[in-house]
Amino acid sequence: MTRRRPPQLPLPTRDGVGPSCVGLSHGPWPTIAEFLIERFTAITRDAWLERIAAGDVIDEHGVPVTASRRYESPLRVYYYRTLEGEQPIPFEEQVLFRDDELLVVDKPPFVPVIPTGRYLHQSLLVRLKRKLGLDDLVPLHRIDRSTSGLVLFSVRRETRGAYQAMFPARRIAKHYEAVVPWQPGVSAVPAVYRSRLVDDAHFMQVKEEDGEPNSETHLAVAETAGGHALLKLSPVTGRRHQLRVHCMALGMPIVNDPFYPTLQPAGSDDFDRPLQLLAKSVAFEDPLTGEARSFTSPRSLALPPR
Known part of the structure; x- marks a missing residue:
């Protein structure tokens, strides 16, 4: 059976940034422009009108939206997201592997995988699209902005x-490293840790609760020195913040974690104190060729000096 190619977006990728999309549902707006101005209040009326006049707002059929075009639904509208005053992140990613199907990248800390919040051009996806000219690039998975390592x-x-x-389907083995506090004779690491993870009251955090476990991590101590340990972590499940919450629950929150046990204010990044969590390696059987593949980050974590 021949698979249909997904339709092309009505706006091309520009400077690494693909178009954003919003659906027009039923509503009282007289024009599409008025809907956009009311819906996206972070963008000024003048900015929207400038984008529309420049032809940077297009409907799903490739027809430009004008300032006076009447509101209609259902309809999808595409536009380019912009972000003023985005803070540069002074770390560079490294491409480790590339073929016709896959790209494997070593991500530095502080860089989000995809555009989010205060980050657009500094996201890993936009950086790579811009540098490599791969407009169809899509991450197969994500790691936290604070986490470094393989994507x-x-x-x-x-x-x-x-x-x-x-x-x-859990057909890919993922292995991490983390530096945590360690008290000789007191600290202990189980071979397997399971718990039930749910969203916390603050949307940025996750917590444990009683009930059937929905997360599982395998752990081992690789090295200890000076009140710290280097842990080997192998998540079986892929819950959000799983490794960070599991380490905290064991009484050893990952060094320099901005979320656990205490959530730090937004915008308080300290580039000299990156989270000590590294996505170190992945291994899997290629679903197209059956070939065994494995990739390892060239980064390493070191225990603090005594």
Whole structure:
């Protein structure tokens, strides 16, 4: 059976940034412009009108939106997101592997995988699109902005689904390293830790609660010195903040964690104190070729000096 190619977006990728999309639902707005101005209050009326006049707002059929075009639904509208005053992140990613299907990248700390919040051009995805000219690039998974290490990307739409399916089916082995506080004679690490993770009251955090476990991590101590330990962490499940919460629950929160046990204010990044959590390696059987593949980050974590 021949698979249909997904339709092209009505706006091309520009400077690494693909178009954003918003659906027009039923509503009272007289024009599409008025809807956009009311919906996205962080963008001024003048800014929207400038984008519309420049032809940077297009509907799903490729028809430009004008300032006077009447509101209609259902309809999808595409536009370019912009971000003023974005803070540069002074660390560079490293491409470790690239072929026609996959891109494997070593991500530095503080860089988000995809555009989010205060980050657009500094996101890993936009950086890579801009540098490599790969407009169809999509991450196959994500690691936290604070976490460094390996991220896998799909290069082609046609084969993306086969690689994405590895993750929910747990056909990919992921291994991490972390530096944590350690008290000789007191600290202990179980070989396996399981718990139930749910969203906390603050949307940025996750917490444990009683009930059937939905997360599992395998742990081992690689080295101890000077009141710290280097842990080897292998998550079986992929819950948000799983490794960070599991380490905290064991009484050893990861060094320099801005979320646990205490959530630090937004914008308080200290580039001299990165989170000591590293996505060190991945291994899997290629779903297209059956070839055994493995990749390892060139980064390493070191225990603090005594």
